[in-house]
Amino acid sequence: MDTSxxxxxIISFxxxxxxxxxxxAGRTLGISSAAVSQNVAGLETALGVRLMNRTTRSLNLTEEGSAFLRQARIALDALEQATDDVVAARATPTGRVRISTSAAFGREQLLPLLPGLSQRYPALSVEVDFDDRISELVQDGYDLAIRGGRIADSxxxxxxxxKLNLALVASPAYLEARGTPRRPQDLxxxxxxxxxxxxxxxxxWNFQGSDGSIMTWNTEHALLTLSSPEALVQAALAGMGIAEVGVHHAWRYLQRGRLKVLLLRSHHxxxxxxxxxxxxxxLIAPRVRVAVDYLLEGFAASEELHVPLAALRKYAA
Incomplete structure (x- = not known):
């Protein structure tokens, strides 16, 4: 099998x-499915290993196929980069950057940075998908994603x-009417x-004991259950109860006195x-590299994303 x-x-695989x-694959590449099958079979013959197990309904990668796929992507990205390098020779990075992010973080943190990104790199265009589901970057065609949670190795x-710190908050009006909890059992x-x-x-909700143990508080029977982190903050502001929210969502309202932090010493x-x-x-494409660098610089300068837990003491009920 020659290089071409x-x-x-490899592209067919x-x-x-x-x-x-x-x-x-044939529809994407503009060739017949038989041609794709023949290409993959020829690749397996050249490598001397089976890369895929075929059934009438699906294709499943073998262990060797999964390992080869990771390396093949790197190789193909390097070939694509060779083209991007020609573009990089120009003074300004050019092209479209596709970003996947959650709805809340995208609106509150990402969107305010985009005008500055466009001003610095006017030849860039940006496409953002606001979706709380975890997307497959490569398969879905994204250049980068902004994700929160427990980030797994990949x-x-x-x-x-x-770091996304959580805190329990409530409005002063709610606490005046219902009292302030002093220990988790008061909830x-x-x-x-x-x-x-x-x-x-x-x-x-998790709480930490003086001995380092963690106690989990079941919230299945909460008064109000919401899927949006922004809605949690709004419900707390409306005096509906006590909510566990990201500090970055609540920070501006804590500073204005519209929310108070609860059980700071024991809440995990x-x-x-x-x-x-x-x-x-x-090699990362110039259009992606400048977007990554600019966004990280902007996020690093955001006060509400980097509030130390010690700073919350000032706003404790």
Whole structure:
């Protein structure tokens, strides 16, 4: 198999893995499914290993196929970069940057940075999808994603934006009417506002004991269950109860006295972080590199993303 045949075969293999079928790969590449199958079979023969197990309904990667797919993506990205390097020779990075982010973080943190990004790099265009579901960067065609939670190890490059600390908050009006809890057990007497994630799981609250133990507070029977972190803050502001929210969502309202922090000494702030992720590449496209650098610089300058827990004492009830 000569070099040109090998490249065609590798492209067919990657497309087949992404689409889950030879027919889907053929439609993407503009060739027949039989040609895709032949290319993949030729690649397997040249390598001396089976990369895919075929059935009438699906394609499944073998262990060798999964390992080869990771390396093949890097190789193809390097070939794509060779073209991008020609563009990079020009003074201004050019092209479209596709970003995936959650709805709340996108509106509150990302959008305010985009005017400055466009002003600095006027030849860039930006496309942002606001979606709380975790997207597949490579398969869905994104250049980068902004994700929050417990970030698992992956083949993606992860750049930390901030730690996502959680806090319990309530409005002064609610606390005046219902009293201020002094220990976790006091929450039995209060109206709770909790968050439900996309998979349907309701988020429990965690508290830390003086001995380092962690106690989990079940919030399944909360007065109000919401899926939007912004809505949790709004419900707390409306005096509906006590909510566990991200400090960055509540910070401006704490400063204005519209919310108070509760049980600061015992409430566990969580082990969450926000990261900017992009596919691992030997060489990153200039349009993506400048966007990554600019956004990380902007996030680093955001006060509400980097509030130390000690600063919350000033706003404790």
């Amino acid at each position: 045949q090998r490249v065609r075969a 990657v497309q087949a893995a992404d689409s889950g079928s030879f027919a889907g 083949s993606l490059v992860s750049r930390s934006i901030c 039995h007497k209060h109206s709770l506002i909790t968050r439900k994630f996309l998979g349907g799981k309701v988020s429990p 702030p969580g082990n969450y972080e926000m990261c900017l992720q992009y596919p691992h590449r030997a």
